[in-house]
Amino acid sequence: MTALLLIIVGGLCAVAYGVVTIRDVMRRDAGTQRMQEIAGAIAEGAQAYLKRQYATIGIVGLVLFVLLAWFLGIKVAIGFLIGAVLSGAAGFIGMNVSVRANVRTAQAATTSLGGGLEVAFKSGAVTGMLVAGLALLGVALYYLFLTRGAGLAPGSREVIDALVALGFGASLISIFARLGGGIFTKGADVGGDLVGKVEAGIPEDDPRNPATIADNVGDNVGDCAGMAADLFETYAVTVVATMVLAAIFFAGNAPVLEAMMLYPLAIGAACIVTSIAGTYAVKLGANQSIMGALYKGLIAAGVLSIVAIALVNLALFGGFSTSFTTNTGLTFTSGALFGCAVLGLVITALIVVITEYYTGINFRPVKSIATASVTGHGTNVIQGLAISLESTALPALVIVAGIIATYALAGLFGIAIAVTAMLALAGFIVALDAFGPVTDNAGGIAEMSGLPSEVRKATDALDAVGNTTKAVTKGYAIGSAGLGALVLFAAYTSDLNYFIAHASPTQYRFFQGVSVDFSLSNPYVVVGLLLGGLIPFLFAGIAMTAVGRAASAVVEEVRRQFRAKPGIMQGTDRPDYGRAVDMLTRAAIKEMVIPSLLPVLTPIVLFFVIQAIAGKSQAFATVGASLLGVILTGLYVAISMTSGGGAWDNAKKFIEDGHHGGKGSDAHKAAVTGDTVGDPYKDTAGPAVNPAIKITNIIALLLLAVLAHA
């Protein structure tokens, strides 16, 4: 009980940090009247979009709430609600801070680069801590209620189902928010760039471009709110999956089971505190290296986390040499679990470094794309695609090494603890990411309100680092899914085995006589791998089409405004910013529904189709294999898209820094094309693959629960 209360205190620290830091940010100078007007328009558009988005998700959510309550009981339905509401809240609050911090960042950047970095990073840190804190609080408080309030046994099926449903609620928000926000932001960005930069020859964020406010709205609803929902989900699902595994591996061994179920929560709580401490280490050094400043914070958070997790080990297990035996017969020590957690942190560090290499402005990949731009649009895109494909190799090797090492230390539970430790740093990693859209917006506001060009230079420098940190978060989220592949699959197979073992004419009747063969020699396993593997490709294809369509609509709208009001280009007439925002809102909401339902419905349809063809046992094998299939291709599709997109964006920035002819050169035009292509890659299709993977897995678990109740 003490441990659980301490965990909740850890979660509350994050909320407290949020409140204090919001106040700090809001106290900063909000700039001139013109700057505030622009920021106001951005905030208004972002809030209008999020309200519409949440209203739409609300309808789907309500239907699912009723279905869950009907099939699995009210505790499961409430779990779902908690996950959905908290995920939405993290995104909503984060975005609201973001749309106020943007103008303050621009104003702070008028004084110094360090000032701009401080405001932007603090605002990002609010989002980061709220994501981690609310996710932890949601799981911990509901677990407290279920086990203490409702008096359920910690590892009972009711507790497991309710926690899985909490993950499902988070996943549902996440997939809609990632896709809807992604389509909005990249529709605006691509459309605005094509008609503004390429056709009209006006710079990015020029106030004469009718799509410019929409572009800045998009940064907030996609890169901030959408990303926050995604990481909230990744965090919640990982913690829940680890708790489920603990419940399975230590069933019947009450004291150990309780400690093992609390261990992931305790790691989360400890690392929230260290992440907060890390934010105070982010300070621009004398060399003015922004990435260096962020690294200082990350290293501080990481090193402190090792100490903090060691303390958790002492508190929960009394040290490092306590020995445990799972009911599958595997024995490991608490020290081995600590080793797995440290490996999780090492994997995080390696993914950050690799992503920086592939997307950072100072290394071969980005420079090679910039060089290829000299020979035209085609070679820029070819080289960008080449880099995007190549960038999958090192993260995959790191993940594979992680699986092998942590499995050797403590089996599947060791892998789960490593993923938990990876995600425990989410507060800090999201902070790194969420500062990107703030600086992007700050640059826009600086441009539109005519601030001196040095301000734009400072915000551009911050933005270039933002491209890398945005890619980092995505690589980190998808990397945790890859490392956790076996954990999610184990949750499915363990549940399945449990139902099969306890099936009788009075209980779990559906599972009577079921016997599942997960060997690669079973053709239905190969069918499952193939069909699961298809999801990321098809899903990404639909998402790319949606962005293309939204962007084309923006281009038409902007051209129409230029024709209708020729004064816009002379600066004598004001464009109608609201129309572009409205149009994109409708387009994004409409386009997000079908692809979001693809990963939700696939496991269900797959199960019943294969059941009709080949019976229950093969249907369970197919669905199980599809869970690994979706991770297998999803990992590569997502990493290639997010790293490739980041590299394209920074190759353009590299040229804008004066290389290969600089702004306005033919190489720059080619680089703008590459950046445009990379936009939906890195900000719509790629990142949405991660929630798509998770939701497929969660749906499969819920399907088992529903069949068990049938």
Next chain:
Amino acid sequence: MTALLLIIVGGLCAVAYGVVTIRDVMRRDAGTQRMQEIAGAIAEGAQAYLKRQYATIGIVGLVLFVLLAWFLGIKVAIGFLIGAVLSGAAGFIGMNVSVRANVRTAQAATTSLGGGLEVAFKSGAVTGMLVAGLALLGVALYYLFLTRGAGLAPGSREVIDALVALGFGASLISIFARLGGGIFTKGADVGGDLVGKVEAGIPEDDPRNPATIADNVGDNVGDCAGMAADLFETYAVTVVATMVLAAIFFAGNAPVLEAMMLYPLAIGAACIVTSIAGTYAVKLGANQSIMGALYKGLIAAGVLSIVAIALVNLALFGGFSTSFTTNTGLTFTSGALFGCAVLGLVITALIVVITEYYTGINFRPVKSIATASVTGHGTNVIQGLAISLESTALPALVIVAGIIATYALAGLFGIAIAVTAMLALAGFIVALDAFGPVTDNAGGIAEMSGLPSEVRKATDALDAVGNTTKAVTKGYAIGSAGLGALVLFAAYTSDLNYFIAHASPTQYRFFQGVSVDFSLSNPYVVVGLLLGGLIPFLFAGIAMTAVGRAASAVVEEVRRQFRAKPGIMQGTDRPDYGRAVDMLTRAAIKEMVIPSLLPVLTPIVLFFVIQAIAGKSQAFATVGASLLGVILTGLYVAISMTSGGGAWDNAKKFIEDGHHGGKGSDAHKAAVTGDTVGDPYKDTAGPAVNPAIKITNIIALLLLAVLAHA
């Protein structure tokens, strides 16, 4: 014995068709002096390239020959040699016909579209029949020698190892030829287009472009010789894998075993005859539909093949109701096997139709890319990528349905027979493909020698269909790999089980105490899936980089020539075509080596690394899983690249036909960019994934054989 002789007669029919048709083609009018000069330059460049390529492969091949002879005996080494030499011969002869047919096609097109189609298709059919015929003859004659000449038992390990080595020889040529040829052709195409069409504003194949001969050489060495080697390999490996399965499933049951090992060869022989018959049905109808004419031939070949396979069933099994039982206990009838073969033909038909939908000029996908071109380079590429991702879905569903249906009919052997029947039509399918580069060349010759614009129009119409048929062959080859995934995996597991079961201190010592768990719950299976899945991504990334680098070099060279000889653009000075050809030859040979070795070395390195970490049993599990992993992602990567690339190319052609502003419009410029990006997608990286998959599988089988001899 009679059956085997009849099979050999079938193979000889293909050779006879080749000889007769070559004569027929060579009798045609070769056009004007100028046309012959140009064709001569193309032929010279192509031969020079192929000689260099084969010389390089020869060195690698010699080393492997010695290694195989040392480790596995001379019969295995000779099998390797046969596969390599025949694969090379099919490509070499096909290319030599192609470089003579191009000019005759251009000349025939001056009279009528139908005339051009006839010459081009006949020349393609020579390559097609040689591919199928030589592959069949190679396997059948060596099998005849081993079982009759050397007196080995049909299903003995010596025979299996020797046949697998024959597949390895074919695979080795194939991966080098696909990559080397692909880098050459797309380096020339991309580089030539960028500097010619985009920079200098001169049309494709304009004689003033110094890269234009190299571009046409590339069509022959990549799309003709490279493709022929690829399909030769796919054919040979499929037939060999099916024979290996027959040997395993019917070991100890001599009369059935012999019939089952001959069945795939007999299907191959029968379908060569029907494919030849099908070529005579290719005739341009009154509606002048080229695709329609080709469909007539394909339908004729397909329907006749059903009849022919029925006759094979009668001859080998006495009908459709003979019942067989494998030594795994599965019973099926000869009618079920016939059903599987028919399903193989149906799958082929479906893949052709789906590929036509995604790459044909009259359907939504290509039109959507053309429409997206109106809003610029960026939206063109985004929509092209979206289509490329989406295009994987229907083929995957067809393959999955094929696996389920054929497995239900006759288990794994049923799947193998379906793949064999698919590949049995290779003669005709390759004919469809190989006519593409001939028409592409004919267009180039027409342009360079100043033939009237109607000729170019006719060759362009043929070329547009060629883009679709080229995508068809690639989808077909990779689709057969997807369908055959379980067959290749089964060959590995069956071999492995055989060695484990027969391991003793005196024989197969290495396999003593080995026990392999291929369940998805084994983390090393997931590690294998992940690492196998990485190969297509990394391999494609390296190939794309190689093309980008070769293209950039071409751009620099062409720019240099334009600067050094300003008379070139005025038409008063002749460009130095030879330098571009030379440069590309060196670049392609150099660039092909590293990526080709990736799939060759991966299984070996993987085995020994995992053995060191986790022991032999897990090493075998990891390598086995990697074989499925490489197919799983390879299927999607290859289909998306080949269909996407075809769609981009035809979107450009659609615009050139006068839509969205036609040639020279901004939409056209954007479409040229898309086509450029699609080039290495569809002609280098995508198609090379297929041999990469096969070679990984073959190397794993040979690794087992070597370890068994250790």
